[in-house]
Amino acid sequence: MSRARKTANDLRSARWFAPDDLRSFGHRSRMMQLGYSEEDFRNKPIIGVLNTWSELNSCHSHFRERVQDVKRGVAQAGGFGVEMPALSVDESFTKPTSMLYRNLLAIETEEMIRSHPLDGVVLMGGCDKTTPGLVMGALSAGVPMIYLPAGPMLRGNFAGKFLGSGSDAWKYWDERRAGNISDEEWLGIQGGIARSAGTCMTMGTASTMTAIADAMGLTLPGASSIPAVDSNHQRMGADCGRRIVEMVWEELTPDKIVTQATCRNAAVVAMATGCSTNAVVHLIAMARRAGVDLTLDEFDALGRVTPLIANVRPAGKDYLMEDFYYAGGLRALMKQLADRLDLSVMTVTGRTMGENIESAKVYNDDVIRPLSNPVYHEGSLAVLRGNLCPDGAVIKPAACDPRFYLHEGPALVFDSYPEMKAAIDDENLDVTPDHVLVLRNAGPQGGPGFPEWGMLPIPKALIKKGYRDMLRISDARMSGTSYGACVLHVAPESYVGGPLALLRTGDLVRLDLPNRRLDMLVAEDELARRRALWTAPPARYERGYGYMFARHVTQADQGCDFDFLKTDFGRTAGEPDIF
Template sequence: MLIISPDIVKRPAVDRFARREFEMSDEPKGMRRGLAHYGDAGFSLFLRKAFIKAMGYSDSALDRPIIGITNTFSGYNACHRSVPDMIEAIKRGVMLAGGLPIEFPLVSIHEAFSHPTSMFLRNLMAMDAEEMIRAQPMDAVVLIGGCDKTVPALLMGAASADIPAILTVTGPMITGSHKGERLGACTDCRRFWGQHRAGAVDAVEIEEIGDKLAPGPGTCMVMGTASTMALLGEAMGMMLPGGAAIPAVHADRLRHCEATGERAVALAAEKLRPSQIMTRAAMTNALRVLQAVGGSTNGVVHLAAIAGRLGFDLDLEELDRLGAETPVLVDLKPSGQHYMEDLFKAGGLTAVLREIGHLIDQSCLTVTGRSVGENLAAQPAGWHNDVVRPLSDPIHRGGGIRLLGGNLAPNGAIIKQAAASPALLRHTGRAVVFTSLEDMANRLDAPDLDVRANDVLVLQNAGPKGAPGMPEAGYIPIPRKLAAAGVKDMVRISDARMSGTAFGAIVLHVSPEAAVGGPLALVRDGDLIELDVENGSIALLVEDAELEARRAIWSPPAHIRATRGYAKLYFDEVLQAEDGCDFNFLRANPR
């Protein structure tokens, strides 16, 4: 349960002192920040105040610390349906602390309503956040995230703008029910759709299930990317304690928003910036938590992008080392059985941090102005539950995510071993290759497809440039004829991503991707591929001379030669998975 301690969130008496500190500062603040260039600063301020007064503000209001609030609501985005209510609670908190809250719109991305993929647009949202935070007068900003790519985009933008910032999220949905069975998007979406493809669930029932999978506002209630990034945002110290797991419809969600608004005013006075919080050590804590919660593989890509904005690289080998000593403790779908509202009832991230407290850096600073360790000490004692396991009885030993190398992935690949079939973690099989998403869609279910249960499905040209946008296509469906025969899992390999809600023996983020000439582009039907997760290897068992002959006749896909607009910017600047698929020119230290 969420406990917002008086020692964590400063109350009005302390805020009055903070406001005095704010007022005494010599730095431009409030309406004087970032004046438009007219060649006359006095006129710029006069004009700005004249126009903002059309909103009904008084001089007294305009003299207060200004707290920006990112409005990420959209009629296309059910995950953010509750944002208007959250904004009102944040505004209340800001005003209680003596600040002036001003909301402003940003790009809103929903996973299912983004063509060609939400990842294609994540960097656009990050640019929007950075530029609007920088362009408009605000002394601190409250970031409202939710659906998968919104939290990383906001943290990327805030890291680059580097003014005081604090994160909150819309929170997970509550669960639905079908024939007495508890349901949640989107692990159960995939499970039932697989049954539908296999003929076990008919067209009428799949529509009934679709009506029940998302019963309210909020993000997927399993350990998908949204839940993962919310937990990682809290683990890095950018969110008030307890905020990641609160269900979207719970009253504690609004109380957390109010407290976030209050704290934002204090952050403005303290000038505590994201770069002081999201340090290398904080990122290591996030990687540790990623492993412990059985988080989405997408978390790796997003943490790499955030790190690049802050001036350092995410150490993927460190991710592997941390995984070797950090078991999966959270019994949540798709790696376990429970849902995010159960994690909330069990104590949220605090319950996890207590189990791995000896493995994390508790000295890291957080948005509370206090350390991770001090925040933990202020929370109530834990209690036994079946959602967060003790270290002595984990869901999976050896970490949720494993780094892979080898001649098929010279720059690395990853597998969510906690959600894979154990029997397939060491496997050699014959490649069945799909050269693109279109090719896969056209041939996957063909009755004459030459495929057997022990084969390895390979998808090419689905990476950052190949798809484009590195879609969540790595969860290659089991070919219909095999699914009908009862096959539940196969080794699948691609340069794509996979939803955190998905499961299976799936190798992802193969780098370099096929579209830039990586070895994945050279795989042909019938090649033998060897997967050895224990030894961290993915190998293409083909002679070097044959690979060189194939390389000599390879050519890149035509679509990457975009000539205008955001697509041109994207193809010119997007980096590979190990650099978070960010734009090179947006990194603190471009490649």
């Protein structure tokens, strides 16, 4: 697509370096202090490479090397690349939850871009919250951007079986609790389930969100499917560097890419991949940073008509992301969905989505199924409403036992994670397979930070009898690698007085998935009486970032972004000359 090209004088970075004044003298002097000559950075697009590497983020352990690939590509295209470390927000070690810090990464990304002489950015992420955090911030900043996904790790392996990170951890942990796995076997699983750099190789939140960025046209075509340690990933990094320089000259900014049609495409693709339930929260937040009002109801409507065609665990039964890549990757999956997508949307390539996927092929139609032979006849997610969740809740039907699609049973309610954990490990707990386990005070404010506690463990008393699934309800999230009959993201959350706060142990709860209903069978006058007695829990934070988070985070159905970062909140000062 041809468009008017910028000149060197039009570059954003020229405001820092071009004028013959004292401030620009200082800027040029400090660049020379770093060892650069003016020939290195003058009259060239300056590209920020926002790198979320850290020594505690195993998903991004290859990023120190990959950033060099990106900078090589930038230099080859005549740009000047500068690495800028960004908050890593690793999933494995951050407590109470990495979700608490997604918005902090988004703020950091936006402000790093806004405050530095950057003409464009390459965003390096992949671990769950880094994709939405980086993209949200870059969308708000508005400079040309391209997303570089970390890529999935290699398949896990133990005792001749391929292991899927997360999904098999939950499965084998149940067997361990049941006494079916020895210490030696447990150690072997521990060492075999994650054996290379890269994100979880199941269709967990990491692969879901990088696929969504890909489907939004924010990555090079199919970049989300490349395994982290494949040499194609190195080449893709250099390609990103070359392409972002051209995007700067073309002035191909995110607002020309992320539209209502783009976000709808991303939701359709997410449903077809068997996406993480977290996709709902993150995509809503990303869309709204671009001024697109994506809603839960739109997700549900698309889910009803979009079949799940990626046979990748946990919603699929047999394969992992490495298999998905060899089968053709995301481009091939999107080609299967071509008549359900708007292929006219623009992408970071400067071409339309239709042009990007035109030559894609499926090489294994059991991994990437045709629409006529889906893994599941509807999409990955369903949105529920009812007197327990008037603002919505989410369930992943393809990843749970169908016998729970219509279920009624007594609630067993826990007010905190420690209370729940102690109870489920009690072999004398009075619980049946028909009970509905409920964990509350675990939402955005109550968690705090919306932790992944929603896949409540099956009580030990039932595990030992052979049960592996039961209906569970929470205002928490769950890992995208999780599975089971788990209703999540109940909104409003109980901590702020949502109806879940009024539920009591013994109350009957009814799930009607076909009709998208979740209700407690309690009379309205009794609920009114309970509400009059309800008191708000004490504040989780009294200082710092947590204090700000609690006062400004929106509920799950609104994307859990900060209210003051909405596109229609107040006025943006822009970039006045205040040097």
